[in-house]
Amino acid sequence: MNIYKKEFAVILAAWTLILMTACSQETIIPQEALPLEITTYISTHFPDYSILQSVKDRDDFVLTYDIILSDGISLEFNRKNEIIDIDGHSKLPDSVIPEKILLYVKTNYPSSIITDWELDDRNQQVQLDNGLDIEFTMSGDFVRIDD
Numbered sequence: 001m002n003i004y005k006k007e008f009a010v011i012l013a014a015w016t017l018i019l020m021t022a023c024s025q026e027t028i029i030p031q032e033a034l035p036l037e038i039t040t041y042i043s044t045h046f047p048d049y050s051i052l053q054s055v056k057d058r059d060d061f062v063l064t065y066d067i068i069l070s071d072g073i074s075l076e077f078n079r080k081n082e083i084i085d086i087d088g089h090s091k092l093p094d095s096v097i098p099e100k101i102l103l104y105v106k107t108n109y110p111s112s113i114i115t116d117w118e119l120d121d122r123n124q125q126v127q128l129d130n131g132l133d134i135e136f137t138m139s140g141d142f143v144r145i146d147d
Contacts, residue, residue, distance in 0.1 A: 025058045037081035038065055045096050049073060086117045091129075100140030101126060 031039070031051050042051065049069040057064045063079040073092075076085035086096055091113040094102055101124065105114055109128055116127035123143060124136045133146040 027056045027058075029054050029056050034065065034067075035081045038067070038077050041077075041083060042067065042069070042075070045093050046073065084119045088115050090115065092117060097126065098124065098136075098140045101136050104136070104140075104142055105134070 031054055033056075034051075034054055042049070046069055049071060051067060052070055053068040055066040057066055064084075065077040065081070067075040067077070069075065071088070071090065073086070073088045075083060078084050083096070086092055092115060097105075097114055097117055101117075102114070105112065105126065105128065109130075109132070112128040112130050112132070114126045115129050116125075118125045122138070124138065124140070125133055125146065126136070127133050135143040135146050137143055
């Protein structure tokens with residue numbers, strides 16, 4: 001019986017290693033290989049920025065595109081080529097922030113700017129230049145300030 005346990009452990013370890021290496025792949029791709037929806041989004045909302053790097057990332061069977069623009073802005077798109085994360089160091093264009101969220105921030109934090117925006121399965125979140133993280137519903141209603 002001990003031999004079977006050892007063989008099972010070896011087989012299990014081998015499969016785990018195979019799955020781990022097969023599940024995480026990052027590939028740098030040329031700008032021309034990006035889906036049209038992504039390049040259109042970038043040229044519409046970030047026309048003055050150039051693409052410095054494009055990475056097709058397959059992690060745990062989830063496909064994303066990670067784009068780094070000039071001025072240190074990073075964008076992440078999901079498998080449907082929809083924007084899900086924008087990280088910057090300066091003010092993000094108003095056009096990338098949902099209108100209801102933009103209005104809330106301008107009304108409640110008039111001296112602050114939005115530097116990051118993120119969409120997850122249930123909520124949206126923005127980060128202001130003062131470090132404050134604010135969470136909203138998918139429809140843009142205020143939920144809470146996230147510490």
